[in-house]
Amino acid sequence: MTDPTLIRNFSIIAHIDHGKSTLADRVLQLTHTVADRDMVEQVLDSMDIERERGITIKAQAVRVMYDADDGRTYQLNLIDTPGHVDFTYEVSRSLAACEGVILVVDAAQGVEAQTVANALMAMNANLEIIPLINKIDLPAADPERVRHEIEEGLAIPADEAVLASGKTGEGVRDALEAVVRLVPHPVGDPGAPLKALIFDSYFDTYRGVVALIRVMDGSIAKGMKVRIMATDTVTDVEEVGVRRPANIPVDSLGVGEVGYLITGLKDPSLVKVGDTVTLAHHGTTTPLPGYREVKPMVYTGLYPIDGDQYPDLRDALERLTLNDPALIWDPESSHALGFGFRVGFLGLLHMEVVKERLEREFNLDLLATAPSVEYHAYLMNGSMEIVRSPQDMPDPGYLDRIEEPYLLTTVLVPPEYVGAVMELADQRRATFKDMQYLSATTVDLHYEMPLSELIMDFFDQLKSRTKGYASLDYEYIGYRQSNLVKLDILLAGKPVDALSFIVHRDKAYARGKVLTEKLRGIIPRQMFEVPIQAAIGSKVISRETVRAKRKDVIAKCYGGDITRKRKLLEKQKEGKKRMKSVGSVEVPQEAFMAILKVDE
């Protein structure tokens, strides 16, 4: 156990792409935690997808030993947090394990939406904030402007901001000196009963669930009997250790220390982020504050394109859930798509990452239906039904009202794009709250808007209308009543369940029209005419027709053509396999995604 006055627990927070992970890599190198020759770009982002996308999905904790200018050696625990709004809760728990943060701001990009969101979170957690202006080696770097933005926009004093470059390593030592000097050392009661915060966990095939913990009071050692409070689980401590970044077992972890805990538990749902670990006997009665159940916000139907892969998809989801308890799923079936699962995600990025991992790591071909949010449908009889899929929508005759989740969104954008953002927000049923200038080059806009509008390619639209300058952050602010209807799409007179969606009544007509037009372009001509209709209940609001195919023949069929023709027919057959037969109509996969990208 280390003297708490020689411990510093801190996190690096930043907007995506501002160089957080590269900076963390430099810290590992500078402290000789990782030998230069073992240095893989972004050591802490260990998942392939994380490394490729340059994002952090899981929290990480690594202990480094730092010889400071004052001649003493400090134990620094660097807790790398997920860098995306989908994982806000995880970030807040990681921050709860720290006393300070390094707030990284790109010297060219300046303050962006997640910079603000992260800084606010750190302030709310009463953490010491050390501003660091990164990438000062870039030709476009403008540290003076960025310093000004930090002071004006975030009200954080920045005259002593560290100037650094993760790329060259310049300023990294200054940053660590600032951590030692400015971040308070942990304070706790070594004599009190154990109180440790679980700030992340992962599943190891051999060891079971591995929890990352920060000890607040008391200490934890191998062989102890401990209780995980919220899930009321009593278990033995099989092993505790520290991550450097490989797991190194230690005898015990004391006040202020960060490390891992292995209990032999195999069920990840018993070891939840934010929960408190205490002694099984005479433990504390007051858990650490801030624990909550994580709830998925976005739902989509995932279907194997090849129906035979349904059991494989189930196995894959089970395996992913071990490492990602936030993922929830239930079997569902669709007339159009067969058997699949309704899967709940923390947000859009989470959804994309999970889908990509399912396809890549488990070799599945998946079709995802339009994402949906969780609607609350109140019936005339006073009861409430949860609607996660358009198919679950109760009959309008029984419906009293529907509520949908709302967000407070923050958009940071240069002033010249404010008009474009306002126009987009207007189309997305957003209500303007306020606007302020963070600096001469950055405007901070606040809107309240339905989550369902955000998941309809809002971010893509925002980026394209602001030439990529806008940054976005949001938080959930609860459910609000909306005038929503279920819009059905009918092909050849039959409703296709997988194409239905829930939409605001005022926008139903426009969206139905755009979608039927779009489907007309996507659905290939068939042997018979295919009417495409959009309908609310029995009322058809728009109609398009795919004309019957009249000619589909390769006229030339001589010697060499016969082989070519066979190949072509086989290719056509393959193409047909990629399509879903809905009744007698062959529907390409893009059709099911068309609902996502609808510009009015």
Added chain:
Amino acid sequence: MSRLSLPLVSRPVERTALPAHLYVHVPLCSSKCAYCDFCSVPDDGAISHADLVTSTVFAAVGWQRFGMEPAPLQSLYVGGGTPSVLGGYLRMLLTGIVRVYPLAPGAEVTVEANPESLDARLVCDLVAAGVTRVSLGVQSLDDGTLSWLGRAHDAERAIEAMLLVAASGLDLSVDLMCGLPRVPESRWRATLRSVVECGATHVSVYPLSVEDGTPLASRVRSGRAALPDDDIAAEEMIVAAEELSALGLARYETANHALPGKESRHNTAYWTGRPYLGIGAGAHGMLTGEQARLAGLLGEDKAARTARVRYAYGSDRLLLDGACEVEVLETLDAAEALREDAMLGLRLSAGIPFELAERSGVVPALEALEADGLVERAGGRWRTTERGWLLGNEVFGRVLDADGTPPASPGGFDARSARVLSSSGTRQA
């Protein structure tokens, strides 16, 4: 000193014969058309005509070194490319080939020609060399359309060439394209009537198709060329069948119309599953399993399980001794070959007898197609309906796929897929 004499060879009585149909590819064109993805190179002197004739004849000789007898040819087809660019050498080529592969009495000998390279002198040569039929690439009788297609001739030249062939007594077959931009129906009908009036006894009508890698494809992709809707091509194919049949040329295959007795016998061999030898850079051929085994294209085991083998010559020019890479493209077992017979048979207006449909196991597929109105039964045969002609891929795809097992993948069986056939009969890897 003794006189050189031919050794007396005692021949086995039942030797496997080579195919009775021969295709010779001349991979030269005066210029490349905008839509063409065939194996051809510009006739710019890089390949001398004499060398081309020599190497082709040597390649033809090479096939006889595998212990197979030449069968008297029922049909010989010299295609391209544009064989007519060879001028006087074309006669040499024909003479050489026929020396090696004697013609059966009444054999059909077709040469492809383009209007710009066909003159009276060439026609005389063709008659002298025993040619019976000329297939002329007219494509259109509209000057604007012809230049849009990148053709080297104009309408006037095309008419002269047609009249010249017809006057010589040779059978005249004309290729026309439909589905071209901006052709009013009246003009299309007039074109069809003109070619018959100029003496065509056989007319092929193809919709223009945009093939990858052609100048036309890049023009279409960049938006510089617009293609008419498939519906227009369909309409024009219907009009062609109507107009030509009124002139006595009945549709006998998806895209081919002829006066009775003037149907192409060579092409009919393709459509009825007869083996044929293909020779020349880029040429395709089709052999029985046994023929392919003797030629060294298939191993013994594979050959025993194979009914039909398709091969292709590489697209590089032949070596002077006729040697060239030959690749097996696909092998079909007996069941697959039967299904293919059924598929190809349905491209013919005669259709297929019930017996073939049953043997090939495609009856359920045909019944489903019948329900969709694409095929019908008449006189003990299944045949394609008017609607079925235009939706041929639906018909052929479902027939080929009748039992769901895909044909063997080309080249997947052993290392013999690439061979070098040379006139000396030695095969180098």
